[in-house]
Amino acid sequence: MTTYIIRRLLLVPFLLMGVTILIFGMLQFLSPVERSALYVRDFPKNEKALDAIIKRYGLDRPMYEQYWRWLVGVVDVATGERSGGILFGDLGYSRTSSQPVIDLILSRFPNTLDLTIWAVAPVILVGIWLGVQAAVHQNGIIDQAARIFSIIGTSFPTFVFGLLMLMIFYANLGWFEPGRLADEYMRVVNSDAFRHYTSLITFDALLNGRFDIFIDALRHMFLPILTLSYISWATFLRVTRSSMLETLRMEYVTTARAKGLPERDVIFKHAQPNAMIPVVTLAGGSVVGLLGGVVITETVYNYPGIGAAAAKAATTLDVVTMLGFALFNGIILIVANLVVDILYATVDPRVRLS
Amino acid sequence: MSDLLLDVQGLETQFRTPDGIVHAVNGVSFGLKEGETLGVVGESGCGKSVTMLSVLRLIASPPGKVVAGKAFYRGQDLLQMSDEEIRHIRGAQMAMIFQDPMTSLNPVMTIGRQLIEPLMLHLGMNKDQANARAAELLEMVGIPHASERLSDYPHQYSGGMRQRVMIAMALSCNPQILIADEPTTALDVTIQAQIIELVKRLRDELGMAIIWITHDLGIVAGLAQRVLVMYGGFIIEESQVIDLYANPSHPYTIGLLGSLPRLDEIERQRLFSIEGMPPVLYNKPTACPFAPRCKWVMDRCWQENPALTEVSPEHRVACWVDVKTGKAR
Ligand SMILES: Nc1ncnc2c1ncn2[C@@H]1O[C@H](COP(=O)(O)OP(=O)(O)OP(=O)(O)O)[C@@H](O)[C@H]1O
Ligand SMILES: [Mg+2]
Numbered sequence: 001m002t003t004y005i006i007r008r009l010l011l012v013p014f015l016l017m018g019v020t021i022l023i024f025g026m027l028q029f030l031s032p033v034e035r036s037a038l039y040v041r042d043f044p045k046n047e048k049a050l051d052a053i054i055k056r057y058g059l060d061r062p063m064y065e066q067y068w069r070w071l072v073g074v075v076d077v078a079t080g081e082r083s084g085g086i087l088f089g090d091l092g093y094s095r096t097s098s099q100p101v102i103d104l105i106l107s108r109f110p111n112t113l114d115l116t117i118w119a120v121a122p123v124i125l126v127g128i129w130l131g132v133q134a135a136v137h138q139n140g141i142i143d144q145a146a147r148i149f150s151i152i153g154t155s156f157p158t159f160v161f162g163l164l165m166l167m168i169f170y171a172n173l174g175w176f177e178p179g180r181l182a183d184e185y186m187r188v189v190n191s192d193a194f195r196h197y198t199s200l201i202t203f204d205a206l207l208n209g210r211f212d213i214f215i216d217a218l219r220h221m222f223l224p225i226l227t228l229s230y231i232s233w234a235t236f237l238r239v240t241r242s243s244m245l246e247t248l249r250m251e252y253v254t255t256a257r258a259k260g261l262p263e264r265d266v267i268f269k270h271a272q273p274n275a276m277i278p279v280v281t282l283a284g285g286s287v288v289g290l291l292g293g294v295v296i297t298e299t300v301y302n303y304p305g306i307g308a309a310a311a312k313a314a315t316t317l318d319v320v321t322m323l324g325f326a327l328f329n330g331i332i333l334i335v336a337n338l339v340v341d342i343l344y345a346t347v348d349p350r351v352r353l354s
Numbered sequence: 355m356s357d358l359l360l361d362v363q364g365l366e367t368q369f370r371t372p373d374g375i376v377h378a379v380n381g382v383s384f385g386l387k388e389g390e391t392l393g394v395v396g397e398s399g400c401g402k403s404v405t406m407l408s409v410l411r412l413i414a415s416p417p418g419k420v421v422a423g424k425a426f427y428r429g430q431d432l433l434q435m436s437d438e439e440i441r442h443i444r445g446a447q448m449a450m451i452f453q454d455p456m457t458s459l460n461p462v463m464t465i466g467r468q469l470i471e472p473l474m475l476h477l478g479m480n481k482d483q484a485n486a487r488a489a490e491l492l493e494m495v496g497i498p499h500a501s502e503r504l505s506d507y508p509h510q511y512s513g514g515m516r517q518r519v520m521i522a523m524a525l526s527c528n529p530q531i532l533i534a535d536e537p538t539t540a541l542d543v544t545i546q547a548q549i550i551e552l553v554k555r556l557r558d559e560l561g562m563a564i565i566w567i568t569h570d571l572g573i574v575a576g577l578a579q580r581v582l583v584m585y586g587g588f589i590i591e592e593s594q595v596i597d598l599y600a601n602p603s604h605p606y607t608i609g610l611l612g613s614l615p616r617l618d619e620i621e622r623q624r625l626f627s628i629e630g631m632p633p634v635l636y637n638k639p640t641a642c643p644f645a646p647r648c649k650w651v652m653d654r655c656w657q658e659n660p661a662l663t664e665v666s667p668e669h670r671v672a673c674w675v676d677v678k679t680g681k682a683r
Contacts, residue, residue, distance in 0.1 A: 138416075248414075249414075250457060251452055251454060251457040251458045252457060252458055252459055252460040252461070254407075254412055254452070254458075255450075255452065255458045255459065255460070255520075255523075256460070256471075257412055257444070258410060258412060258444055258445060258449065258450040259444065259445040259449075259471055259472045259475070259523070260441045260442060260443070260444035260445035260446055260472065260475060260476060261441075261445075261471060261475065262441065263437075269463075270460050270463070273462050273463075274460070274461065274462055277462075347462065348461075348462060349461070349462055349507040349509070350461065350507070350509050353507065353509075353510070
């Protein structure tokens with residue numbers, strides 16, 4: 001297992017380099033004026049100023065030199081200050097949100113992570129269990145309900161579903177609100193008395209013992225969670241169910257029964273671990289969909305995460321900000337794939353031992 | 355109570371399929387004495403596996419269902435037991451091994467874990483005792499460096515070794531009966547012979563009764579004392595092994611023996627096999643199920659399905675024709 005993980009980790013630098021080259025390549029489509037945002041805050045006012053910037057940051061230099069500058073930035077000889085340099089966390093300046101791109105990402109990402117955790121964890125814990133139950137009690141109540149739900153789930157696009165939920169529960173019933181927190185709670189969270197252990201509001205609220213804030217946060221997140229996760233519910237249920245049905249027909253399941261094992265052990269110890277292999281593959285594939293879902297969901301519910309910020313940057317053609325997000329997304333994908341591969345090796349010894 | 359270890363009477367098993375109800379086993383009765391080895395032969399699809407799986411209540415339901423019959427093990431009807439009771443029989447009293455050792459072991463569980471399960475379950479061993487015993491069992495079935503190989507996964511074993519593991523697992527709790535469902539069919543010939551030798555040796559050491567299912571009458575000859583020949587979910591001939599080879603009395607058995615290459619035949623006849631395919635029965639047959647393929651077929655064969663009748667001591671056959679004379683019995 002350790003060798004497998006090490007081998008897999010050795011791949012990561014290459015993947016990262018691939019991502020940076022890709023993003024850098026896209027930056028080349030921008031005019032030098034736009035690219036200046038990688039290094040300076042203010043738009044160059046005139047030809048002269050622009051020329052100075054181009055000279056100073058080497059925006060007219062050969063590609064590989066520019067790439068290198070983009071990676072490590074340019075240090076001012078006089079002040080010793082570095083500008084630019086993605087390796088040092090400087091992704092440029094976001095003109096639409098008037099702050100460095102990295103600050104924008106760091107302030108928004110916890111909200112997105114909070115939302116994603118609450119969207120994904122129940123699917124993994126409950127959705128998979130339901131899928132197993134649907135297979136074990138084929139044509140039972142759970143199975144029938146799951147089937148209907150799967151059809152509905154896979155036939156609604158996310159934005160349609162989101163708008164529908166918004167119409168019913170927000171506009172007509174007034175049960176849930178868009179946004180992040182009620183104003184009075186927002187004030188508490190921003191006060192000094194509230195300790196930020198994780199930056200994730202739901203978890204911090206629990207750790208601070210503020211159950212009321214936790215509930216309010218969930219109330220605001222409920223519709224986004226639902227919108228973001230309903231497709232995952234449908235697909236995980238379906239894949240778990242069919243994989244489990246197939247596994248239950250395997251001869252080793254009969255072997256397990258022939259040993260005299262109780263049915264509980266046959267299902268959860270022998271069949272389920274095997275049935276999880278395709279589910280892990282699905283999980284790997286779902287990450288990309290989830291990132292796309294985050295953009296739509298956050299925009300529909302006006303939820304202050306990176307998805308909404310990226311959408312805003314895109315609609316205002318703030319390309320430097322967008323590519324900053326793209327880079328960040330790339331890193332997330334690489335990490336997520338690493339996690340999935342390790343999970344894969346955990347569930348299937350044939351992967352890690354070959 | 356009879357002196358039989360296992361006494362199966364009138365077993366009927368059916369499967370509900372989209373095409374109709376498949377009558378897989380149609381009233382099978384047989385007995386097994388203590389320490390005896392019983393061969394069960396017949397072409398693919400004649401109901402050998404389903405019969406044995408039915409006895410252990412391992413038929414998946416749906417689509418399968420045992421619709422009639424009794425299966426007494428030491429006087430207790432397995433088919434009437436609670437799920438809990440039958441679990442204490444499975445693995446402990448009656449163990450089963452399967453045809454394909456590539457698929458009958460759990461691929462994501464170590465060999466060791468699979469081996470210790472029945473030991474802990476039926477013999478109440480703790481983990482350390484069970485692990486030690488598992489290593490002994492692997493040693494017993496001839497796997498070298500056994501204790502180091504407990505932490506391996508099935509894909510790290512060869513086919514023959516996996517079947518040895520299956521045998522070790524089946525015999526781990528000293529069962530009275532071992533049911534072997536074509537355990538050598540998927541293996542190549544030399545490995546086949548080794549596995550059969552292994553089972554013979556273990557039978558001598560442990561004294562369990564064996565039900566050995568196979569296509570291959572040649573294997574049965576060297577292993578079993580008694581043979582059941584099955585066709586279309588019926589037992590159509592039952593005999594001591596020597597008598598079956600000397601006086602095969604059902605046209606189907608003769609066909610099976612004919613398709614067996616014999617080394618002692620000086621004048622090699624053309625290897626003859628039975629024309630046609632075994633039937634899948636969607637209705638309980640009213641004629642002899644073998645009639646469409648039978649060389650000796652008579653009018654009566656199309657009207658009535660013959661029951662097993664004794665033709666000589668301990669030799670019973672279900673056929674209207676006396677194959678020696680070619681006339682009705
Ligand atoms: N799950 C099932 N669903 C439907 N029909 C089945 C099922 N299992 C077995 N059968 C039918 O039962 C009959 C007997 O099958 P069985 O597996 O007992 O044959 P067999 O004698 O063991 O053959 P083989 O030598 O190929 O193992 C076959 O006609 C088969 O089609
Ligand atoms: Mg079979």
